[in-house]
Amino acid sequence: MSESFSNTDGRVIVDRLIAVIRENKVYLSEIDGKIGDGDHGINMDKGFQLCASRLEEGMSMSEALRVLGRTLLLEIGGSMGPLYGQFFKAMAAASKEAERVDAAVVQSMLEAGYAAIRELGEAKPGDKTLVDTLAPAAAALAAAVNRGAFLTEALDAMVESAEAGWKSTEDLVAKVGRSSRLGERSRGVLDAGATSCYLMLKAMAENMKELAA
Amino acid sequence: MQRIINDPDLVVNEMVEGFLTAHSDVVVPTDNPRVVKYKHAPIAGKVGIVTGGGSGHKPAFVGYVGKNLVDAVAVGEVFSSPTAKAFYDAIRAADSGKGVAVLYGNYAGDVMNVKMAAEEAAEDGITVRTVLANDDVPSAAKDQLSKRRGVAGEVLMWKAGGAKAALGGSLEEVVAAAQKAIDHTRSVGIGLTPCTIPAVGKPNFQIEPGKMEVGIGHHGEPGIRVEDLQPADRMAEMCLEIVLPDLPFGKGDEVVVLVSGLGATPVMEQYIFYRRIEQVLRDKGISVHRPYVGNYFTSLEMMGITLTVMKLDDELKQLVDLECYSMGLRQAAE
Numbered sequence: 001m002s003e004s005f006s007n008t009d010g011r012v013i014v015d016r017l018i019a020v021i022r023e024n025k026v027y028l029s030e031i032d033g034k035i036g037d038g039d040h041g042i043n044m045d046k047g048f049q050l051c052a053s054r055l056e057e058g059m060s061m062s063e064a065l066r067v068l069g070r071t072l073l074l075e076i077g078g079s080m081g082p083l084y085g086q087f088f089k090a091m092a093a094a095s096k097e098a099e100r101v102d103a104a105v106v107q108s109m110l111e112a113g114y115a116a117i118r119e120l121g122e123a124k125p126g127d128k129t130l131v132d133t134l135a136p137a138a139a140a141l142a143a144a145v146n147r148g149a150f151l152t153e154a155l156d157a158m159v160e161s162a163e164a165g166w167k168s169t170e171d172l173v174a175k176v177g178r179s180s181r182l183g184e185r186s187r188g189v190l191d192a193g194a195t196s197c198y199l200m201l202k203a204m205a206e207n208m209k210e211l212a213a
Numbered sequence: 214m215q216r217i218i219n220d221p222d223l224v225v226n227e228m229v230e231g232f233l234t235a236h237s238d239v240v241v242p243t244d245n246p247r248v249v250k251y252k253h254a255p256i257a258g259k260v261g262i263v264t265g266g267g268s269g270h271k272p273a274f275v276g277y278v279g280k281n282l283v284d285a286v287a288v289g290e291v292f293s294s295p296t297a298k299a300f301y302d303a304i305r306a307a308d309s310g311k312g313v314a315v316l317y318g319n320y321a322g323d324v325m326n327v328k329m330a331a332e333e334a335a336e337d338g339i340t341v342r343t344v345l346a347n348d349d350v351p352s353a354a355k356d357q358l359s360k361r362r363g364v365a366g367e368v369l370m371w372k373a374g375g376a377k378a379a380l381g382g383s384l385e386e387v388v389a390a391a392q393k394a395i396d397h398t399r400s401v402g403i404g405l406t407p408c409t410i411p412a413v414g415k416p417n418f419q420i421e422p423g424k425m426e427v428g429i430g431h432h433g434e435p436g437i438r439v440e441d442l443q444p445a446d447r448m449a450e451m452c453l454e455i456v457l458p459d460l461p462f463g464k465g466d467e468v469v470v471l472v473s474g475l476g477a478t479p480v481m482e483q484y485i486f487y488r489r490i491e492q493v494l495r496d497k498g499i500s501v502h503r504p505y506v507g508n509y510f511t512s513l514e515m516m517g518i519t520l521t522v523m524k525l526d527d528e529l530k531q532l533v534d535l536e537c538y539s540m541g542l543r544q545a546a547e
Binding site for chain 1: 267413
């Protein structure tokens with residue numbers, strides 16, 4: 001039987017995402033400050049803390065992800081509010097029918113999340129945005145599922161590609177978003193959105209593996 | 214941080230509260246604490262005008278809510294786009310059934326949030342059209358106009374769009390007038406010091422003493438070059454050298470000139486700068502129909518200045534000259 005966990009038990013994944021953003025609030029703002037306006041960690045933390053205050057006992061993973069998505073979308077603003085808002089809402093919608101969450105469900109969640117971001121923004125891989133983390137992560141996850149990998153192996157492949165994609169942003173020149181106005185001067189610095197995306201995918205993967213164990 | 218604030222996380226809330234009580238002759242609160250509207254909005258039979266953006270640019274954006282100008286504004290965190298919900302609520306607050314024109318600046322976050330707000334409003338049966346300001350010349354090359362950001366030229370776009378709506382223009386006509394206004398407008402800024410977002414607590418970029426950044430953005434986005442600080446006259450000439458060839462402006466043109474401080478610039482120095490702008494334009498056979506000099510669109514406590522020039526035709530002249538009343542812009546009837 002393939003590895004999986006119960007959607008009903010999965011709210012802790014959102015709790016963990018909230019904690020990861022809190023732990024990295026200063027770090028994310030520092031990265032953002034090098035080529036942006038230095039508030040990425042502050043805005044993200046504000047949204048995730050608001051979400052924390054709205055989560056209720058007994059919520060499933062999908063329900064909690066929907067609360068997170070709606071909170072970011074409606075109340076955070078900036079670019080990250082709508083992007084991550086739609087991302088988490090799409091992940092919630094893609095998983096809400098699933099009682100058990102296995103590798104295939106996670107793959108459909110990540111694909112739906114990536115599709116929502118493509119719908120909203122114009123960023124492509126190589127533009128120095130969170131897409132540089134997300135696109136290879138989604139591709140690696142899909143490849144792993146297609147070759148029959150179970151949850152742990154598929155998530156490990158996802159995180160490995162997410163990390164490589166995130167680190168690749170250091171040597172990229174920003175093409176979209178505010179830092180794109182810097183041109184060559186944006187090279188040599190990690191992208192803040194790619195960083196938060198990596199940190200969240202990594203935390204989500206670790207938590208899912210624990211739940212499935 | 215040498216600042217006059219309380220809790221850095223509450224600066225926007227407290228600013229809006231203060232603004233609403235100070236300017237209760239023009240603006241009123243709405244159910245959404247991040248939406249401020251003109252006290253008479255929505256005005257029956259008139260196209261609604263909405264804008265919005267991050268905070269820290271006073272008088273933009275709330276300062277342009279008023280008579281013959283903007284009907285409702287969405288207020289964001291410092292230097293951060295308002296939420297989609299705030300734009301949506303602003304659209305609803307401005308709509309009288311004649312449709313709403315959202316006239317705003319070209320920034321990724323604002324574009325996404327306005328797009329979602331417009332979709333929501335369309336579901337309610339409200340017709341929404343948008344115009345994106347992209348007057349900042351140094352922010353992208355001339356063949357990439359759609360990548361340029363909106364800066365102080367937005368004030369002239371609101372002036373033209375607001376006036377067209379007040380004169381009874383249809384949504385199509387209002388949008389066309391606002392689009393023409395921004396298409397005829399070019400801007401550039403020079404920064405001398407950085408600025409600090411209160412919640413961040415330190416400047417996120419530096420300008421060395423004795424240097425200046427030519428082409429700086431409204432959030433401290435680096436400009437096109439850093440060079441030694443120059444006298445005011447030379448700064449004015451450099452700004453014109455960037456702005457004039459881009460449209461281009463030429464002999465015989467009538468223009469509006471808008472000079473704005475970036476927050477920490479003495480108004481005295483803005484007039485010293487304007488003096489040279491007017492001299493050079495006159496030498497080139499370009500006449501200033503209407504100058505605006507003051508703090509019209511700022512960037513927290515940045516020391517620096519922006520130049521905006523708009524080429525007039527008969528319609529734009531009529532729109533710019535129409536009387537208006539807001540905190541940031543007051544013109545008596547001619």
